[in-house]
Amino acid sequence: MLDPVQYIFIATILFYFLDSIWEIGNIFHPKKFSKTVVNYLISIGLCLHLAFLVTASLRSGNLPITTLFESATFYLFLIVFISVALKYLYRFPSLTPFLMPVITGFSIATVLLVGNKLSLTYELKKFWQFAHIIPIFLGYSAFTVSFILSIMYLTQERQLKKKAFGPLFESLPSLETLDALMWKTITLGFPLLTIGLASGTIWAKTSNILGELWYLDPKVLLGALTWLIYAALLHLRLGASFHGTKVALVTVIGFFVVVFTFIGPFFMGSKHAYVKSSVILKNELPVKETPLKEVPVKDVPVKDVNFANIEL
Known part of the structure; x- marks a missing residue:
């Protein structure tokens, strides 16, 4: 069963999938599949991806690397981020049509095969x-x-x-x-x-x-x-x-x-x-156990008790 936070990543995959279709469609039918829609889809997907990682990090108190699922999604996020940076810094839009179908496939595999079963020891x-x-x-x-x-x-x-x-x-x-x-x-x-x-x-x-x-x-x-x-x-x-x-x-x-x-x-x-x-x-680091010191108990003399004065 999926963790509730993982549904954010499911939404991310949906936008990555739609972006993949639009990216490929833009190559063969640029009039039907506009670049404007491509930019919106990948931007929304990347924002959702970031939201998932931030939520996972806040919940665990660590960077999103404590489980294999988090590590895989963090790795995929960095790939998309670097690709988008290249796209805008070098005016290089040709990368994402090749990349996004791969990212979508790996994202689906991450959800289906990995889950949160594997974690750091x-x-x-x-x-x-x-x-x-x-x-x-x-x-x-x-x-x-x-x-x-x-x-x-x-x-x-x-x-x-x-x-x-x-x-x-x-x-x-x-x-x-x-x-x-x-x-x-x-x-x-x-x-x-x-x-x-x-x-x-x-x-x-x-x-x-x-x-x-x-x-x-x-x-x-x-x-x-x-x-x-x-x-x-x-x-x-x-x-x-x-x-x-x-x-x-x-x-x-x-x-x-x-x-x-x-x-x-x-x-x-x-x-x-x-x-x-x-x-x-x-x-x-292993926690060293500190042995408890034995405190000697002094013998305390018991005074004579007059049991005849005790009321039952």
Whole structure:
């Protein structure tokens, strides 16, 4: 059964779904599906999405990351937010027709498959929520947008080779523009991921939640692998011969590693994952039990009592 707050997210999905229809319709029938309606639908959906996250945060007293459901919806919100920001900052309306159907599908899957059954087994103090979780999620969201851009790049390149100059080709920008935006989103996500992993390393060592061999935890290893892939991509991108299609293909690989980093630890015995629990949060640090001191009881002499004077 759905939590009452989750119905706000259901309304969000409805507007995202309608926006997806209008976005695709605008490509093939721009007169029937106007861009004005598209802007209204995605704006209302994004506001509802934010309302859900704020409500969930106020209720739990934490950022909306205490359950897998909240984390997934927070991640989806950041993706849409970054995409809308690109749309208005760079006058790039072509991204959302590719993105919103994907967001809608993942949102529906989140409601049907995730729910609130999986939660954190430890309490993450608010400092670490902002220093570790937020940069990680922002970095992954930027990489997801770069993945969508890479799919657009590969699609446009294929259409150019086949000389398929239809409505879809007309709606997509040039390969140079797509390549530049891929580069911008990757360079945005990489430093954020670096900050998140660095602060997570400090947290793991100081809290000792993941144990002494914290660096062998599956999620830590996958996070390091993700960092290495994008670090290599940035390094290779500086070369004159590594751009365009090569960058797009490596970006696709990097995205699948990001996805596996998010869901893989559930099946790999990671301590750094969401598990079934009736308690949403447990203490981050174990509470030491203070033994009670035994107070010696002095023998108090009992005075003689004259039972004959006691009235029954």
